[in-house]
Amino acid sequence: MRNSFWETALVAPLLMSFIIGTAPTTTFAQDEATEDLGKQVFTTEAAPNCGICHTLADAGAVGEIGPNLDDLMPSEERVRAAVLGGFEAMPSYEGVLTPEQIDAVAAYVAEVAGTGG
Ligand code: HEC
Structure with missing residues (x-):
């Protein structure tokens, strides 16, 4: 296969980072x-x-207690504020998730919301 070397070269670091949990370069x-x-x-x-x-379609999530995030399409800041502070029935995740996890989930939701997965 003509492309297999390059596919391996591109995919392997991603897989490795996934497995060992560190970000590739x-x-x-x-x-x-x-x-x-x-x-x-x-x-x-x-x-x-x-x-x-x-x-949130991208995550395969179908919960109906809070707002549909695909419809809401919140900014990264708005997600971070909700996750840190909690929001009515939604618990605060401050001290539950690390700042890195909160940044990651805020960036993720802002990125994929409304894209339909
Ligand atoms: C126990 C149920 C529950 C869980 C778990 C939950 N939420 Fe929520 N969330 C809600 C509810 C309810 C609201 C809306 C509150 C309102 O509008 O009165 C909400 C609101 C939001 C909003 C909108 C805030 C705004 O500014 O309007 C975002 C964004 C959000 N949640 C993201 C998340 C993320 C990310 C997680 C996981 C880290 C999460 N939620 C976990 C129930 C939940």
Whole structure:
């Protein structure tokens, strides 16, 4: 296969970073890694996880307790504020998630909301 070397060269560092949990070195890969981390936070790491209350197609989330994030399309700042401060029925995640996790989930939601997955 003509492309397999380049595919391996591009994909392997991403896979490695996913497995060992550190960000790879290029800016492109860094963005991808942050997005992956944000998705992980959204779907599993946050306790309770965001998807039980929110719909977000990219994350496969269909919760209906909070607003549909695909419709709301919040900015990164707005997500961060909600996650840090809590919002009515939504708990605050300050001290529950690390600042890195909160940044990642805010960037992730702002990036994918409304894209339909
Ligand atoms: C227990 C249910 C619940 C969980 C878990 C939850 N939320 Fe919410 N969230 C809500 C509710 C309810 C609101 C709306 C409150 C209102 O408008 O009165 C809300 C509002 C929001 C908003 C909109 C804030 C605004 O400015 O209008 C964002 C963004 C948001 N949540 C993101 C998240 C993220 C990211 C997570 C996971 C880290 C999360 N939520 C977890 C229930 C939840």
